[in-house]
Amino acid sequence: MKKSAFIAIIILIATVIAGSVFFFTSEPDFDNAISKYEKGNYTASIKIINHLLKSSDYEKSEKMFYYRNMSLNRLIEKIEADLKDEITRATLNNTDKNKFLNAKKEIEDELSDLNRELGSDLVLAVGTSKSTIISGGKFYNEFISKYSGSTFVEELDFHEMKKNIVNNPVRFIDSVKRFYNKFPNSAYMPQIVEMIFSNFSQGVTSSPDNEIFLKELISKFAVKYPTSQEVSRIFISQGENVNLRNSPGLTGKTIGKTADGEMLIQLDKSMDTMQIGDTRSYWYKVTTLRGQNGWIFGKFLKPVEIEKLHADNGTNETLKLDENFTDWKDSNTPSKWSHIEGGATESIGFKIDNESKILYFNEKNSRKSGLFSRYRTGQQFSLQIKARFVSGTAIDIVKTVNEGRSYTMRLTPDSSSLNGRTVPVPTGTWHTYEFTVDSNGYAVFKIDGNLLSARIESVKESGLNDGLYLLNHRETETAECLVEFLKIK
Numbered sequence: 001m002k003k004s005a006f007i008a009i010i011i012l013i014a015t016v017i018a019g020s021v022f023f024f025t026s027e028p029d030f031d032n033a034i035s036k037y038e039k040g041n042y043t044a045s046i047k048i049i050n051h052l053l054k055s056s057d058y059e060k061s062e063k064m065f066y067y068r069n070m071s072l073n074r075l076i077e078k079i080e081a082d083l084k085d086e087i088t089r090a091t092l093n094n095t096d097k098n099k100f101l102n103a104k105k106e107i108e109d110e111l112s113d114l115n116r117e118l119g120s121d122l123v124l125a126v127g128t129s130k131s132t133i134i135s136g137g138k139f140y141n142e143f144i145s146k147y148s149g150s151t152f153v154e155e156l157d158f159h160e161m162k163k164n165i166v167n168n169p170v171r172f173i174d175s176v177k178r179f180y181n182k183f184p185n186s187a188y189m190p191q192i193v194e195m196i197f198s199n200f201s202q203g204v205t206s207s208p209d210n211e212i213f214l215k216e217l218i219s220k221f222a223v224k225y226p227t228s229q230e231v232s233r234i235f236i237s238q239g240e241n242v243n244l245r246n247s248p249g250l251t252g253k254t255i256g257k258t259a260d261g262e263m264l265i266q267l268d269k270s271m272d273t274m275q276i277g278d279t280r281s282y283w284y285k286v287t288t289l290r291g292q293n294g295w296i297f298g299k300f301l302k303p304v305e306i307e308k309l310h311a312d313n314g315t316n317e318t319l320k321l322d323e324n325f326t327d328w329k330d331s332n333t334p335s336k337w338s339h340i341e342g343g344a345t346e347s348i349g350f351k352i353d354n355e356s357k358i359l360y361f362n363e364k365n366s367r368k369s370g371l372f373s374r375y376r377t378g379q380q381f382s383l384q385i386k387a388r389f390v391s392g393t394a395i396d397i398v399k400t401v402n403e404g405r406s407y408t409m410r411l412t413p414d415s416s417s418l419n420g421r422t423v424p425v426p427t428g429t430w431h432t433y434e435f436t437v438d439s440n441g442y443a444v445f446k447i448d449g450n451l452l453s454a455r456i457e458s459v460k461e462s463g464l465n466d467g468l469y470l471l472n473h474r475e476t477e478t479a480e481c482l483v484e485f486l487k488i489k
Helices: 003-025 030-038 042-053 058-082 084-089 097-118 138-146 152-167 169-182 189-201 208-224 229-233 306-313
Strands: 122-125 132-135 234-237 242-245 254-258 263-269 274-276 279-281 283-288 293-297 301-303 321-323 328-330 348-353 356-363 369-373 381-392 395-402 405-412 415-418 421-424 431-437 442-447 450-457 467-473 479-488
Touching: 030 042, 030 058, 042 058, 042 097, 058 084, 058 097, 058 122, 058 132, 058 138, 058 152, 084 097, 097 122, 132 138, 138 152, 152 169, 152 189, 169 189, 169 208, 189 208, 189 229, 189 263, 189 450, 208 229, 208 263, 208 306, 229 234, 254 283, 254 293, 356 467, 381 395, 381 405, 395 479, 405 431, 415 431, 415 442, 421 442, 421 450, 467 479
Parallel strands: none
Antiparallel strands: 122 132, 234 263, 234 301, 242 254, 242 293, 263 283, 274 279, 283 293, 321 479, 348 356, 356 479, 369 467, 381 431, 381 479, 395 405, 395 467, 405 415, 415 421, 431 442, 442 450
């Protein structure tokens, strides 16, 4: 063999060995663990995080603990889906004892293997009619012991509450109470109320012991999210001892009564109206917050009054900024606002609607334009803006800048986004867009009171002064839109 050929072989072998050493010794990073989680490979995500936690510092570990818990939660859901038939057989209602024992053993063997591999504590909780897989709490307790005040705890507890409600719907209010008592101002309130109403509609009832708690929770929700769909289902009883019947119509048997001023939740509505005396109305199936269901004639119902709930509950939060665009310096400039430097002032004006002025933006020539206010939000705040995107490509509807960090809400014809976190929505109709920033700088994004995205971080901003930027339009885009109000608290 020629010397040159021998040297080439030696180099090739050395390259292969070096590559193998790098492959087997290179450290997986946290981004890799998150990628595994997002792709549904929860086992791999947990294994990577377990390895990283051995040497990670305190600050970095918090997010790792969170993702390890979330990976475990999703892994449980995946196992329950994969072993659906086995879990169905592993219930106490199964009269075939051999099938029950075989299914139970198969599930427990798989969980035992996973626990050895991941250091977890998954177990099969055998129920009478429904069994489920649960964690003994090892990962969660390790997280809480180090980061008891973490903002991630709320999300983990919310996930646990949802699972408890699915597994034990009869006691769902107990699960809601535990969560609400821990997080009374939770960003998940719309989802909680939606779950309560859904359970009511499915026939799960409350009890008199829960009436005060439910009224407080639902009232607080209605005040904070007055445009949500659930608020349209809240009624107040008019009249003392109004009959609740087991079917719509006067022929229905009386099965209960409502008190004057009692809060009721609509479950259903009759297909047709009925004339009773001088009133024609629908019949509504409702539930009281004390657990009494029945049909009531529409004459005895009135929609809940949000302003009265404000007064009754003392929940009217002080607005730091309440901009309704009623006052204008001139036809293109609202009071307390100025145009951005070099912006096309004629792009901005107002329209009159029911004697109120609505901010109107129309820029079809791709010119830079927008409004600026020196108002500073501070680090912790909540912003609401009611807007409608009429036409065009896109616009930054509002931007907040504080100490070099920013949040930008952007509208396109079919989506809305906050700092790049995009949510599909038909923006051509009126919506109330809202984001709330907590003390740790994380924002939650809502549309019409519905939480759609959370844990949104601020973006580093350079070249812009601290303040509010409204209808910030880029030169490469076109847009026509309307804004009714802007509120900050």
